[in-house]
Amino acid sequence: MEGAALIGIDVAKEEDLSEWYQQVILKSDMLEFSDVPGCYIYAPGSYAIWEYIREFIDARIKKMGVKNCYFPLFISEANLSREQDHLDGFEAEVAWVTHGGKNKLEKRLAVRPTSETAMYGYYAKKIRSHRDLPLRLNQWNNIVRWEFKHAMPFLRSREILWQEGHTAFLTKEEAEEEVMEILNNVYATCYEELLAVPVVRGKKTKNETFAGADYSLTVEGFIGAVGRGIQCGTAHLLGQHFSKMFDITVEDPSIKVAEGAKREKTHVWQNSWGFSTRSIGVMIMVHSDNKGLVLPPRCAETQVVIIPAGLSVKTSPEDKSKLLSEIASFAETLRSIHIRVEVDDREEYSSGWKYNNWELKGVPLRIEYGPKDSTNKVVATSRRDTGEKGSISTSDLKTAVPELLEKIQADLLAKATKEYADHRKIVTDWKDFVPLLNAKNVCVIPHCLDGKCEDKIKELSTTQQKEGEVADVRAPSMGAKSLCIPFEQPEGIQEGVTKCVNPECSAMAKKWVMFGRSY
């Protein structure tokens, strides 16, 4: 087992999450660092997960009537500056191209941080009549946000792979319906059904709303090891801010006008929504353990690895060859029902080394098969998530393996859901707030929804944390910010009676708001 130590993770998840995370993603060949700070190499292991996510989301949005397209990487400064709130939101982190070859460009170009301003001139041109609505486009592309905060693979990088949907409707109702459908049926579903990651659906507070939007919906995840929240995907009702700036108008046929009078132009209602490679990082953080990656079967490039067992120098060549050909036929059987299988019959590594290596890589199910199993007509199974051992009759592979994979998928989601639920505390008394944060929880509190009050809560929880537990060495004094106003509101806020939990706020509570330290 000497090799095992070499390839394994030598820091516990509970002890130093950052170091553990880095070891897990590097040693499992998911990611590599590049020599450009904050930009990462997505190795085949993680890119395959991104392809599953793409397929999942792409199929669903196409079914909704969204079409894919592609807009330029570069945005002129004139366009980027057209919506003031939007510019204010992104200006500090735009990467600028100033030279082409040896020549200075006449006008510098922004590398897109998001594509609202790259796309909406096109919308103004293409939307001539209410018959051109809805216009629903999506891009799968890369964006750049030159942040100076501490970068973290997948979770916060300067270049991001994502999809960005941009849609325009005649009415606010249609836009609201879509933005909710994207959040619930695409984003939340992708986390829960594909990545086995539970999320809380909600609306962002004004402070946390996307730059230039009426409101932002969000799915919020939870990293139990440090008790921090993480924003997992957002869908914004942009309203008419951009359509006014970019002059995207139609005549609304439902508006009655007097004979001979001109019908006033209606500005279209717009949404934008995005889902990024951050999701891969969240999934890894949530499920993986001190042996390495743990991948939910539905997003694992390799779902099952079959390893020959019990072979030794005493095994006859005939027996060995028979065993390997049986293994090959199991693999074919499983592939015929679209299970992704690898056979590891390399002779230069011991079984023990292989077990550790495939565990490190997070393969959900290991099958071992040796001469004794052959005699008994069974295969031995080992679950990556629980370590549970079992056996399956060789004649049942076609039914039992997919069932077991689906059980692993469901169990991973259930386990993470329980963890999140256990650490999402209803708090009505300020004295419990910071201690609960320090005990790795997020807190759902009655809140007044005022932005300055949010800032104050952040400040208060920052200060007090210094005296208490340290959640993460890299962010010892981080305060709690509002994560979302959950759609599922607990009972108990009485209008005009229930106070905002912030002890320095005298306002009445309007909603339960989830606060937490966050990524």
Place this chain on the structure above:
Amino acid sequence: MEGAALIGIDVAKEEDLSEWYQQVILKSDMLEFSDVPGCYIYAPGSYAIWEYIREFIDARIKKMGVKNCYFPLFISEANLSREQDHLDGFEAEVAWVTHGGKNKLEKRLAVRPTSETAMYGYYAKKIRSHRDLPLRLNQWNNIVRWEFKHAMPFLRSREILWQEGHTAFLTKEEAEEEVMEILNNVYATCYEELLAVPVVRGKKTKNETFAGADYSLTVEGFIGAVGRGIQCGTAHLLGQHFSKMFDITVEDPSIKVAEGAKREKTHVWQNSWGFSTRSIGVMIMVHSDNKGLVLPPRCAETQVVIIPAGLSVKTSPEDKSKLLSEIASFAETLRSIHIRVEVDDREEYSSGWKYNNWELKGVPLRIEYGPKDSTNKVVATSRRDTGEKGSISTSDLKTAVPELLEKIQADLLAKATKEYADHRKIVTDWKDFVPLLNAKNVCVIPHCLDGKCEDKIKELSTTQQKEGEVADVRAPSMGAKSLCIPFEQPEGIQEGVTKCVNPECSAMAKKWVMFGRSY
């Protein structure tokens, strides 16, 4: 038919190809201009074609064992400069990022013009042993080449969508086998089978070889309307240039070493190969006509449009409703066998307008269906490519429609293949060379393979063209360059006897080389 004129193309392909091309792609909603020069918007119409191309290529390379991954958009100047020939080849057209937000970057960053230098540091790290070979990775991404030549949608743009494969092998033989497989079984096949575009397979001359490669293989297309060649996709045997610069080495177990002696490190053999959105432009140029786009069925987002016909104010609501429900059932029948169908039952447009509109958009097959057809149990068909009319019994739709679509696909390829063959002239006498170029041909000539001789041929054909025909108003004096050394060599070069065709060259011919004016 008033609307038809408004939406149609008003310049003939034969008269002004550039203007015709621009009208076709703009009016058919394939593309739009952005306010960043040389960067284009790929509307859903063209992006869908790119998705079919991606699927086609992705499936084939994955089957070969290539895995997808993603490397950063930005390359450090230190990495970009590591291979001198490569740097020389791209330096003049690199876009540079110099600022992040308001801060000047310490070191400027190149936006990748291609990813050899972004990727090979990773290869050096991951390839530790011959057991790590082959390493075969691919990216689907965007690259930027800040060219100052006249930009043209799809064909020459500053931002390009493509795939770039990068592979490393222990031996030259393996690398050579792969590069040929990519060219023949992936790139040529994609043009011929998916896009119905014929290509000539060959090797680039030294002058036209990729910066930093041992040699480049290429598929070369032909735009008949102007008689110009166009490079359609290239696969490069990089050899050991980059592995030496990036120090990618293994111990080759097949090399025998004396007892106790150290085995020398072997540098790996590398390939890179790319296929871009240029292919969409080539396909449009080759097939489309003066009514607009002509799309081969296999790459058409809409393969069949069904339009109700013969409805008038006299038609009873019952008859109309019956007709529309029959049409809906035809559409369902065709969709059930994976044919991509649209029904255009909009009442605000006349049938004539619709016919023109769908022709403009290149839909391969139009089906018309009216009360008389309903009585006769047939649908009327109209082919986009030939205009040929026909009829199909409603009970035969499931077999006859796919057959007809495949016939259209085959006929488009056959027509373009004949055009290319008719305009690919074997030339052994220099006096025929320029007149044949001027008559919109490419010429295959005995050539000495010397780079300076190639330059001279370009010069000679430039000068003489001024006195002859003008092939294209935008490039009146363009000389002919070498397009490739075709794999299929005509007979007739006698070693030491056949002279190079260039009248100012005294060398002997080594190969038949295809020369032409080109994009």
